[in-house]
Amino acid sequence: MTDKIRLQKFFSQQGICSRRDAEDFIRKRQIRVDGTIAELGDRVSGEETILLLGKPIKTTKTPRIIYLKFNKPIGVESTLRKFSNHASLASFDFGSHRVFPVGRLDKNSRGLMLLTNDGELTHQLMHPKFEHEKEYEVQVTPAIRPGDLEKMEKGIHIEDGLTRPCRITKINDKQFRITLREGKKRQIRYMCEALGYEVTDLLRIRIENIKLLDLAPGKVSHLTEAEIKALPSLKK
Numbered sequence: 001m002t003d004k005i006r007l008q009k010f011f012s013q014q015g016i017c018s019r020r021d022a023e024d025f026i027r028k029r030q031i032r033v034d035g036t037i038a039e040l041g042d043r044v045s046g047e048e049t050i051l052l053l054g055k056p057i058k059t060t061k062t063p064r065i066i067y068l069k070f071n072k073p074i075g076v077e078s079t080l081r082k083f084s085n086h087a088s089l090a091s092f093d094f095g096s097h098r099v100f101p102v103g104r105l106d107k108n109s110r111g112l113m114l115l116t117n118d119g120e121l122t123h124q125l126m127h128p129k130f131e132h133e134k135e136y137e138v139q140v141t142p143a144i145r146p147g148d149l150e151k152m153e154k155g156i157h158i159e160d161g162l163t164r165p166c167r168i169t170k171i172n173d174k175q176f177r178i179t180l181r182e183g184k185k186r187q188i189r190y191m192c193e194a195l196g197y198e199v200t201d202l203l204r205i206r207i208e209n210i211k212l213l214d215l216a217p218g219k220v221s222h223l224t225e226a227e228i229k230a231l232p233s234l235k236k
Contacts, residue, residue, distance in 0.1 A: 004045045008020075009119070011025075012119015015066075067227075068223065072110055074108060077089070078103075078107075080100060092218065095220075112210065134180050137176075141174060153166055158184070163191060210223065
């Protein structure tokens, strides 16, 4: 008999969606296993008939794992949902294999995103307890006042609470580079707003060991072997 694993882990291993998204589908009663609405804690082997949003999912015992990086332009929603009035990730070609984004980058921000069907990597990079680094270049207005970047480094009170200490390097009077080890929603924008600044440009340039480099806006690239080997879920 085939060993059974939790339904959300099965979905991530099959490259259907992340564990977190699978849990959302389960909570919304949008998954059926052998005709029964799935519940959190259910375990499957893959031999069952599994429906997601009323459609049977396709499974494989050895799914090909894909790792992509993408330079998201401004104005693009970081979701695979389609919109009639603006672009999303669904507007771009990521190849024939189904992949999903690792986290989000808000519509008015740009830069590096990772897409994969490796659910374990997605779990590693998105879960707050792992504290993986993300680096950004930020432009603000008005000019940066003395002492404000130091305040940001120590932690700023925003809607979600006190931000964790971070690393900041000043580039010029209106631009700085910041490295975070947490990912509160719109965190950098709220940190800047708390000190009286407006973010005029926000570019993500690195996620852990993966760098944006010279990848053009709207372009997709496969990770190199060296980049893949250094990914958190693949480190020995």
